[in-house]
Amino acid sequence: MSLDHFLAQQLTDTKKAGLYRTFRTMESAPKRTNRIDGVEQLVFSSNNYLGLAADKRLADAAKLAIEEFGTGSSGSRLTTGNTTWHQKLETKLASFKQTEAALLFSSGYLANIGVLSSIPKQGDLILSDELNHASLIDGCRLSKADKVIYPHLHMETLEKQLKENMQYNRRFIVTDGVFSMDGTIAPLVEMRRLADKYEAYIIVDDAHGTGVVGESGRGTSEHFGVLSDVIIGTLSKAVGCEGGFVAGSSILIDYLKNHARSFIFQTSIPQASCASAYTALEIMDSDKGHLERLRSLSAQVRSGLTNLGFNIRGDETPIIPVMIGEADKAFLFAERLQAKGIFAPAIRPPTVPEGESRIRLTVTAEHQKRDIEHLLQSFYLIGRDMKVIGREKNFV
Structure with missing residues (x-):
């Protein structure tokens, strides 16, 4: 068996497990929005917390x-x-x-x-x-x-x-x-x-x-x-x-x-x-303005998702994991977010334990009020449709 044949078998197993990964290409500087694979997206997955990477x-x-x-x-x-x-x-x-x-x-x-x-x-x-x-x-x-x-x-x-x-x-x-x-x-x-x-x-x-x-x-x-x-x-x-x-x-x-x-x-x-x-x-x-804005926006996302009935983890940081469960379900949730113009990839095993796949949201100081509103509305619609939250929840 050639090395390529052996590796191809391993990749097939990876795909069957729903854990296959591919690159997404960012086509502009790291800001709140980015053209990703030719499509403009609102980015909620960056570690550029203070928005300084493109300063x-x-x-x-x-x-x-x-x-x-x-x-x-x-x-x-x-x-x-x-x-x-x-x-x-x-x-x-x-x-x-x-x-x-x-x-x-x-x-x-x-x-x-x-x-x-x-x-x-x-x-x-x-x-x-x-x-x-x-x-x-x-x-x-x-x-x-x-x-x-x-x-x-x-x-x-x-x-x-x-x-x-x-x-x-x-x-x-x-x-x-x-x-x-x-x-x-x-x-x-x-x-x-x-x-x-x-x-x-x-x-x-x-x-x-x-x-x-x-x-x-x-x-x-x-x-x-x-x-x-x-x-x-x-x-x-x-x-x-x-x-x-x-x-x-x-x-x-x-x-x-x-x-x-x-x-x-x-x-x-x-x-x-x-x-x-x-x-x-x-x-x-x-200048503490970046940090103060980051904390305010993070709190808005955290409280908004909690009020909608999502299971979120973490302390008061801009990292907000939204627990979905199985890897394939988290992957589908992320794909549906992307269809609404939000880039927040699913985090799946082996990065996280089995059954704990999630959407790892990160907030930056560059995000705006309308970004947060669009994010919460999108989570509400997708979460209700995919039964991640109860249908009795109302979006405010």
């Missing part, structure tokens, strides 16, 4: 950096890829996250892998939330430490696991700050209490928290007033750019420079990306 100020900063430095960094940070822009952005990130130092990675995925493959060692234990992002899971797999999984946000089980595993050299609690598929927020206050009580360390992937939660959008640490031992983040979501980072103590950052393979052996992000991200952080620091 002219970020583009202008990138252009100036390209004129000065060119289009590529030309090497890893330890060879030719370290410039004044990389250092300037790291200083800005440390200030934004209120830590001693920060270190840029080429993506949030690589930051997670770099931290978890280099810090926890053989003889250590990683305690990981069952709904952690794939990049955290992959980082844990690369670590030589032992691993245990605790139920999502279940602090009683986490404490039990910590108490029963005191024989390990070190224990690391690993969690998302904001969980990307459920919109829930890790309870860092309780985690910090448990970490201090059982001499453990907290590693938080704050990809979906940075720019979104906390009084001024600095993330889950600000939201709870609790500092994690390691903060991992991305520049590709609310910041509207590309790249990842780790923030923490100066010793942590120095260690990662010397031990994180996904940092040492990876070409650094272009200077233009640094310049645009720096500009975005300055905007986030000086």
Whole structure:
């Protein structure tokens, strides 16, 4: 049997399971609307939470950096890829996250892998939330430490696991700050209490928290007033750019420079990306209008869907999962949304558990009142017709 024949059989099984995926082509800049495969759509699935990805100020900063430095960094940070822009952005990130130092990675995925493959060692234990992002899971797999999984946000089980595993050299609690598929927020206050009580360390992937939660959008640490031992983040979501980072103590950052393979052996992000991200952080620091608007619109969508009778999950974040159930039903729901001009793809296994397929809505600061009204009306009509909500519900 040829390799292609074997792979074709696997794809056939994927299609039969209703899990086959295809690309959709975005034909314009990431804004509230986009031309997708030739059709104008209202986008409710973007991680561009603050609407900065197409901000002219970020583009202008990138252009100036390209004129000065060119289009590529030309090497890893330890060879030719370290410039004044990389250092300037790291200083800005440390200030934004209120830590001693920060270190840029080429993506949030690589930051997670770099931290978890280099810090926890053989003889250590990683305690990981069952709904952690794939990049955290992959980082844990690369670590030589032992691993245990605790139920999502279940602090009683986490404490039990910590108490029963005191024989390990070190224990690391690993969690998302904001969980990307459920919109829930890790309870860092309780985690910090448990970490201090059982001499453990907290590693938080704050990809979906940075720019979104906390009084001024600095993330889950600000939201709870609790500092994690390691903060991992991305520049590709609310910041509207590309790249990842780790923030923490100066010793942590120095260690990662010397031990994180996904940092040492990876070409650094272009200077233009640094310049645009720096500009975005300055905007986030000086203008809270984007964040306030995002929170207001998110609350409108959340309350509107709840009043219509939909089963939604999550805390007060712009991530609003609408639970549908089976994969094929969620896929059909998404197709019918698209027919009404709304792009919000179905999230299906293996990204989420069997029977928990959903429409993962995300709100951005660029959405308008009429967008929210159209979204809610469309959900009402489709949900009633597909019996996701009861027919007795009335759309107001």
